[in-house]
Every structure is written in structure tokens, then in C-alpha cells.
Amino acid sequence: METLLLWLFYISTLYAFIPGLITRLFGFRVFRRGIGMNEFALTFDDGPDPVYTSLLLDLLKKYEAKATFFVVGSNAEKYPHLIKRMHEEGHLIGIHNYVHKTNWLMGPAAVKKQIQRTNKIIYDIIGSNTHFYRPPWGIVNLFDFARRNETQIVLWSSMFGDWRQRLGADRLTQRMLKKLKGGEVFLLHDCGNTLGANAKAPVEMLAALERVLQEAVRKGLGTIRIDDMIDRSEAAKREAKGHKSLAASSKEAPNRKRKLSWGKRFVVSLWLLWEKIFHFVFQLRTTNKEEPIFHFRVRPYRGEPVMMNGDIQLLNGDRVIELHFDNKRLFEIGSRSRTSVQVAIQMIRGVEKTLPELAQYVQSHPELLDVKALYGVSMINRGPEQFGFTVTDLPDSFFARSTRLYLKFLMSVIHPSGGDRLKQRSSHELIPKLIVMPTELLLEKYAEDGSHRRFTGKESREADLEEAGDETALSATQPC
Structure with missing residues (x-):
């Protein structure tokens, strides 16, 4: 049901x-x-x-x-x-x-x-x-x-x-x-x-x-x-855009939250309302109710086998923690960020903070110890691998195609450059990807008694984002 x-x-x-x-x-x-x-x-x-x-x-x-x-x-x-x-x-x-x-x-x-x-x-x-x-x-x-x-x-x-x-x-x-x-x-x-x-x-x-x-x-x-x-x-838009670019080059825009049209505000309100309904119906949980990054639920994995880090294979029927980004938080990050790199850095910081919380949550709930992996769907970027996720293609299906189109829409709303950014990206870069991490690896790296030491050095991580920040992952109220 x-x-x-x-x-x-x-x-x-x-x-x-x-x-x-x-x-x-x-x-x-x-x-x-x-x-x-x-x-x-x-x-x-x-x-x-x-x-x-x-x-x-x-x-x-x-x-x-x-x-x-x-x-x-x-x-x-x-x-x-x-x-x-x-x-x-x-x-x-x-x-x-x-x-x-x-x-x-x-x-x-x-x-x-x-x-x-x-x-x-x-x-x-x-x-x-x-x-x-x-x-x-x-x-x-x-x-x-x-x-x-x-x-x-x-x-x-x-x-x-x-x-x-x-x-x-x-x-x-x-x-x-x-x-x-x-x-x-x-x-x-x-x-x-x-x-x-x-x-x-x-x-x-x-x-x-x-x-x-x-x-x-x-x-x-x-x-x-x-x-x-x-x-x-289209000719009038190109002319207006040329004038706007000229004006922007003469004066740097202030670092403030972007203003949205009433239409976009209305759509975002409906979108976030739908997310609340989704969370209620499927009883999604979070490790941090004050500033959530992830919401999650436990369910059987349905799909082709995936080889994860540590040579651990995720099989059809294995229990997984299905991750969902908090779309309200994601939207707020995008609204107050001026560049893709700023969005990426804020998201990386949020994920970095949440993974230890998630590891602690699994440790304190014995019924979750048999969960085999974290699982989500995201726009591909070079960020997830640094946390221990394996990134792989989704099989071509209605879900993959519809997710791709939906995430393109979210990018046009959330991304600092709006819909213009979509025109600059190849179709390959906008394909949603499956990201998975063995629960065993989550506990090893992020639990209090694990080896999270590997992920120290904030300056190094954020420097890496200067190259990869342009490919910030975006998600819907779907697996992240």
C-alpha cells in the first residue's frame, strides 16, 4: 500500500x-x-x-x-x-x-x-x-x-x-x-x-x-x-539582457537574498506544502528538527545490484535508509547565495554536519543496524564521493526521465543563476544519479568511535569546490 x-x-x-x-x-x-x-x-x-x-x-x-x-x-x-x-x-x-x-x-x-x-x-x-x-x-x-x-x-x-x-x-x-x-x-x-x-x-x-x-x-x-x-x-530579451549586463558590470550587486516574482513564490509555497504532506504520509524522520538537511525513511531497495565502497554489494530487497534533502533548507541556501560555489559550500557543510548525526542515530536505534546502505537520487556532482558515497547511473526508466525534468525545474528556481544556468549545461551533466554508501562505512567514518578524522581540513574541502561547486546537487521530495 x-x-x-x-x-x-x-x-x-x-x-x-x-x-x-x-x-x-x-x-x-x-x-x-x-x-x-x-x-x-x-x-x-x-x-x-x-x-x-x-x-x-x-x-x-x-x-x-x-x-x-x-x-x-x-x-x-x-x-x-x-x-x-x-x-x-x-x-x-x-x-x-x-x-x-x-x-x-x-x-x-x-x-x-x-x-x-x-x-x-x-x-x-x-x-x-x-x-x-x-x-x-x-x-x-x-x-x-x-x-x-x-x-x-x-x-x-x-x-x-x-x-x-x-x-x-x-x-x-x-x-x-x-x-x-x-x-x-x-x-x-x-x-x-x-x-x-x-x-x-x-x-x-x-x-x-x-x-x-x-x-x-x-x-x-x-x-x-x-x-x-x-x-x-527573443530579440527584445537579448537587447534588454545586454543592457542589464552592462549595468551590472559597472556596479557590483549587493550580497543579499534574491527576490522572487510572486509566481515563483507561490509555486515554492505549494511545493513546500506538498513536501510536508509527503513527509507526513511516509513518516519521514530527521536527525535535526531545528536545521534539517536530510529526511529519511527505511525501505527495501528496488533495483539492479550496485557495488559500493568496500566491495559491498547492494542487492534488490536489502533494507536501505532512503535520503531526502530538506527542500526548504535547500531553497533558503540558494536564495541567499550569489554563486554556485557558495551554494555548494553551504550544502557540503550541512552534509558534513548531518552524517555524524545520522551515524549516531543508527547506533542508538538497534533496529537500524541491519540496514545495508544509505540511498538517494541526486543531480550528479563531484561532492558525494568525498563523503564515501558511490555515484552510479540510474537505469533508463520513467522514474529517471521524470526525475531529470523535475530537478531541472528545481534548478531554475533554486540556483542563483536561475533558468539561465540550464542553458549552459550539457544534458549529460543534468542526468540524475544514484548515490549509495554502506551503513558499515557510515559508522566507520562518522560514528563517535569511528575514523571521521579522514574528513578534516575545511580549507582543503572548500578549495576543491572552486572547481566542483558549479555542479551542486539538487533534489526534490524524492530520494536525494
């Missing part, structure tokens, strides 16, 4: 909840809004529709407006002439799955098949592939992030409820006019035949859209395709 609950936590959190949360709150690996421009983007989902899409194209042509259509593959298959017309009139075509089904209810292979099938339909009609993808209802799963080289996920900054006919053109117009400004990405629908929509809702949308386009002309606002908006936004 405990194993089943653990996997339910992992699957629901890693596969669905966290990806959806971070995309909605601060656009992790998705595009939602443009910056520094005098155009807004019109995007239309669920079509093409044999009646309303034709009327919409007529309206866009009348106002010389350009739009992006995220089409449902099965609809595109039925009405290829509308796809062809979109392309010929200068609009961008994206993918909205082959059928309008949420990605939370499909595995990675099924989602990939939906995208590829729809892309082939589009290619067969217009002679070119599309790179742009909007999942139905904007709901992403963990592996949608992994397709960043295959697709660009596009969400929106403004949604109006235009799929409900009872909203009416007048109220819909008011809502749209409130958001009419440069950089906005409007979400609208040119088909009312999907689950939860009203069949005649596009009638109201078309009436409201014409009024909005008239007002846009009056304000001097243009419309822009998503691909062009992305290109201009």
Missing part, C-alpha cells in the same frame, strides 16, 4: 500537477506573451469548422489581420481546403492534437502520435511541417517539456470564455477590449463542437472580434503571428 501511494504521489505530481502549475504561473518552457511590441496575437483553437472558419478568414482578410490557428487533426483531415486557405492567406498553422483530448489522460507515446499524425496531415496539405503546438485546454504533462526541440508549446495571456454562447457578443467585446494591448496573446475558438463548448458560440465571437479589430485600428495596434511574436520577443 505504501509503494502504491508513493507512486501515486510521484505520478500525479511529476506528470501532471507541477508541469501544469509552472507553465500557467511563469511560463516555464512555453510561450504565453510577447514583450516590447505594438502588436497582439490572435490565436484560434479547435477548428477548422466548415462554417465559422470560412467566416473568420473573411473577417481577418477584411482587416488585413494575421492569426495563428491551432487545428485539430481530425478536423483538418475533413476540411483540407480551409487549411490550404489559411496558409495561402498568410496565417500560421499549429497543432491542437489529432483529437481534442487532454494530455493528462495520455501517455508520452500517445501524445507524440497525436502530434505527428496532425503534423503529417498539415504537411500533406501545405507542403511544410509546423513547429507550434498548443495542447487541448492548455494542459501539459511532464514529457511535453522534453519535446522542446520538436515543438514550441504556445499558451496564452488572455482567455475570454468565448466557447459559451450565453456570454454574448457585448460582454465578450468588453472583456477583449480590456486586454487589447501590445504583446497579448488572445485565446479564441472558431469551432463550437468540442466538449464543454456551445455549437453556435463562434457567432458571438465573430461579432465581438470585428469590434475589437476596429478598435485596434483606431489605437494603431497591429496583429501578429505567433512565430513572428516569438522572434521579436
Whole structure:
């Protein structure tokens, strides 16, 4: 029962909840809004529709407006002439799955098949592939992030409820006019035949859209395709980053705690709340309730044999102490550190302090003396070996792939350089690794009567971090 609950936590959190949360709150690996421009983007989902899409194209042509259509593959298959017309009139075509089904209810292979099938339909009609993808209802799963080289996920900054006919053109117009400004990405629908929509809702949308386009002309606002908006936004970001770097070089930033956006603060709060629930459900323990570094629980090891230090082999079924970093402490360290080396040094000091406490805890609990090893999962760095851990690869599996993506997200939140650091690292360096240490070695090195003398010399250890500190281990509420 405990194993089943653990996997339910992992699957629901890693596969669905966290990806959806971070995309909605601060656009992790998705595009939602443009910056520094005098155009807004019109995007239309669920079509093409044999009646309303034709009327919409007529309206866009009348106002010389350009739009992006995220089409449902099965609809595109039925009405290829509308796809062809979109392309010929200068609009961008994206993918909205082959059928309008949420990605939370499909595995990675099924989602990939939906995208590829729809892309082939589009290619067969217009002679070119599309790179742009909007999942139905904007709901992403963990592996949608992994397709960043295959697709660009596009969400929106403004949604109006235009799929409900009872909203009416007048109220819909008011809502749209409130958001009419440069950089906005409007979400609208040119088909009312999907689950939860009203069949005649596009009638109201078309009436409201014409009024909005008239007002846009009056304000001097243009419309822009998503691909062009992305290109201009990236150019604006590069320019702004150049100015920021120049300013930073002229004045050293003060050594103070980093300030986070409200979105990141909210995500971190939810993340830490989830960690508390996880600790309660699985009864995790710690050796230091005041300043914890590790939390742990005892469980059977499930995996391939691993050869540890001292030629001791960890086998499937052996009892292990499964380690989890304290994510609140980890976040606090990252928040107040200016460099990777500072993060590494703080973590090394914390681990150095905690391992003797853990050794003493094992000694004082006879029921733990038959535990064979300490066990955890971490982003690989050169730190664990100096404490006696063996570092080895995880077998390729759903757990390994999902952990890798999850830890990348945590790095973007915790690391002093934020998400920019991810772009500077190779995929090999970001692969989570298994770290293990025989309990026998823990007691030998860190128990009061052991030989912890080997790990003296703080200056030497911290000097080593000048080279290795850039590869600080990060963990989730998973094995550390």
C-alpha cells in the first residue's frame, strides 16, 4: 500500500500537477506573451469548422489581420481546403492534437502520435511541417517539456470564455477590449463542437472580434503571428539582457537574498506544502528538527545490484535508509547565495554536519543496524564521493526521465543563476544519479568511535569546490 501511494504521489505530481502549475504561473518552457511590441496575437483553437472558419478568414482578410490557428487533426483531415486557405492567406498553422483530448489522460507515446499524425496531415496539405503546438485546454504533462526541440508549446495571456454562447457578443467585446494591448496573446475558438463548448458560440465571437479589430485600428495596434511574436520577443530579451549586463558590470550587486516574482513564490509555497504532506504520509524522520538537511525513511531497495565502497554489494530487497534533502533548507541556501560555489559550500557543510548525526542515530536505534546502505537520487556532482558515497547511473526508466525534468525545474528556481544556468549545461551533466554508501562505512567514518578524522581540513574541502561547486546537487521530495 505504501509503494502504491508513493507512486501515486510521484505520478500525479511529476506528470501532471507541477508541469501544469509552472507553465500557467511563469511560463516555464512555453510561450504565453510577447514583450516590447505594438502588436497582439490572435490565436484560434479547435477548428477548422466548415462554417465559422470560412467566416473568420473573411473577417481577418477584411482587416488585413494575421492569426495563428491551432487545428485539430481530425478536423483538418475533413476540411483540407480551409487549411490550404489559411496558409495561402498568410496565417500560421499549429497543432491542437489529432483529437481534442487532454494530455493528462495520455501517455508520452500517445501524445507524440497525436502530434505527428496532425503534423503529417498539415504537411500533406501545405507542403511544410509546423513547429507550434498548443495542447487541448492548455494542459501539459511532464514529457511535453522534453519535446522542446520538436515543438514550441504556445499558451496564452488572455482567455475570454468565448466557447459559451450565453456570454454574448457585448460582454465578450468588453472583456477583449480590456486586454487589447501590445504583446497579448488572445485565446479564441472558431469551432463550437468540442466538449464543454456551445455549437453556435463562434457567432458571438465573430461579432465581438470585428469590434475589437476596429478598435485596434483606431489605437494603431497591429496583429501578429505567433512565430513572428516569438522572434521579436527573443530579440527584445537579448537587447534588454545586454543592457542589464552592462549595468551590472559597472556596479557590483549587493550580497543579499534574491527576490522572487510572486509566481515563483507561490509555486515554492505549494511545493513546500506538498513536501510536508509527503513527509507526513511516509513518516519521514530527521536527525535535526531545528536545521534539517536530510529526511529519511527505511525501505527495501528496488533495483539492479550496485557495488559500493568496500566491495559491498547492494542487492534488490536489502533494507536501505532512503535520503531526502530538506527542500526548504535547500531553497533558503540558494536564495541567499550569489554563486554556485557558495551554494555548494553551504550544502557540503550541512552534509558534513548531518552524517555524524545520522551515524549516531543508527547506533542508538538497534533496529537500524541491519540496514545495508544509505540511498538517494541526486543531480550528479563531484561532492558525494568525498563523503564515501558511490555515484552510479540510474537505469533508463520513467522514474529517471521524470526525475531529470523535475530537478531541472528545481534548478531554475533554486540556483542563483536561475533558468539561465540550464542553458549552459550539457544534458549529460543534468542526468540524475544514484548515490549509495554502506551503513558499515557510515559508522566507520562518522560514528563517535569511528575514523571521521579522514574528513578534516575545511580549507582543503572548500578549495576543491572552486572547481566542483558549479555542479551542486539538487533534489526534490524524492530520494536525494
